[in-house]
Amino acid sequence: MGYKHNKEEILDTGYHVLRKNGYHGVGINEILKEAGIPKGSFYNFFKSKEDFAIQVMEHHAMDQGNWITRFFEEAKGTPINNLKSFYETLIALNESDAYSSGCLINVISNEVGRTHDSIAHCANDCFLGWINIISREIKKGQDAGEIRKDYSALEIAEYLHSGSYGAFSRMKVTRSRVYLDIWWDMSFTFIQEQ
Amino acid sequence: MGYKHNKEEILDTGYHVLRKNGYHGVGINEILKEAGIPKGSFYNFFKSKEDFAIQVMEHHAMDQGNWITRFFEEAKGTPINNLKSFYETLIALNESDAYSSGCLINVISNEVGRTHDSIAHCANDCFLGWINIISREIKKGQDAGEIRKDYSALEIAEYLHSGSYGAFSRMKVTRSRVYLDIWWDMSFTFIQEQ
DNA sequence: ATTAAATTAGACCAATTGGTTTAAATCAGA
């Protein structure tokens, strides 16, 4: 049967609350209330708030990583078209909260990346995981002659990652996807084989 | 003679402290201690912490805007080379704190852009100011035949802004400029006239 | 020199912070 509460659901609540409020923007008590668990359970599962945040990040990174992998597995188009629709989907996902939140890892790492080494390190690991998956599809695009080869697949993946994250940050202050769309259009023009 | 303390020096301290710790990562008392002013003076100058943060952001945006303007005025090269050395300088500026902080406006807006509308709005205004200055140099580059013309100067400026900010976020979690360098190299390859 | 406004100083406040503690309840395995 198991106990009343389990880590997964606390991590899930944590994802939503931290993404919206950031790390210092929300207290443990509010997370507890939101998740409907007592404080004793929380400190039974997590040794500190920082530990909690890291586990939330890792959990989300895994979920998201699986989602990206599946996306490319199931995608029916050519590599560059799959990449285009991947980012289009990623952008569209932000409509649900009026383009106000952005990526959990980006929010947290920008906030406390300087003061919490372990969180900065964890964030980078999360990013690298996603970037590696995406770079494989880029490699396919290069092999198919769709994507330019003067930069490596990994470099292009890093480049797309940086670009999209900057545009996501801009999305957050404008509450609109227009800069993401500019980024998307220009990026895919730039990386295609001439 | 004026009173003992003035707003400028409090705003200056605020810039450094907020850039390092974020908005919720530092309390007013610590800012007060750092700036060496009593609480009464603070609430005489600023009506709230949020008001303070906004004024810090605006003050920094103006300083930085003047610096960018002067940079291009004094730059001796062709437009695209001026832009290259501008971003190179911007990146190099982050060596002093081991690439751990990044841009104040980016940090604050990512942290509380969702929960503090006025801060999000202010951040966007700050960005637009800088982007406009940069886009004028891009326009010169287009007129000189150095920069591609299939996107407007403003679009390219927005694109460079997003890209660099994403790379700055990555800088923060890796404590290194490598992704900024990748971004720099690729971006200038992409935007140059073919 | 007088005055009113601005500034300085810091004690004070209720609310909240992350975290600890203790005890009861619940579980899986022998």
Next chain:
DNA sequence: TCTGATTTAAACCAATTGGTCTAATTTAAT
């Protein structure tokens, strides 16, 4: 069914949070 570990529950803690308040001091203008 007994046992030891895990989980639940919430009272409790010192420290800190953003902010208020009052009084003293300093300033610039009259």
